Amino acid sequence: MAGGNAIRGSRVGAGPMGENERGESAPRRTVSYYCANGHVNSPSFALGEDFEDPEIPLEWDCPRCGLPAGLDPENPPEPMRNEPYKTHLAYVKERRSDAEGAALLEEALAVLRERRGDVEVVAAD
Template identity: 75%
Template structure:
């Protein structure tokens, strides 16, 4: 089937001849400078309203470190804890003696259950 060149043309939201008068006035804005420990400067834009304050820290988009408002004293990078297994967390909470006692208790319970199954059959 051939088309006659009558395609439906769409437009995106906000496109067209509309200007400020139809969309309303934009809110006043202010750019705030943040610096990270690597010396990167980031300048996000915030609303310049009196009841809105810029945050004290902002994540640097280049390196991911936290950035602060003071270029001379940027915040220190966050220290990431290495991944720990479940066993590592258990070992932090219990001593070797506690672990041996719990293991022995679990083995006794298992042996008693198996002995009861042998007598039942």
């Protein structure tokens, strides 16, 4: 068979890909961010119309360690302080004193006893 596929030996996307096929890339500005672990990250931001500076964020997350990175190499931002997980009970205890908690518990138990028909309990003052 002398025939065959006309594009034999090539693959999708193969061939020259220069700016004349893609178009010109937008002008960019590279900014360096520094984290507390000494990593340097340099993302580039596309300039706006009339080549004005883009809005550059003051902080950027470091892709290597995840800490916040800032523009000042001498003063990188402090790592965020993670608070330990709190249960619902811990949050309730922050809002209520032990006496208030005991009063609420006694009130709830009295409602349950009344609903069940148990012996009536006189609330203490």
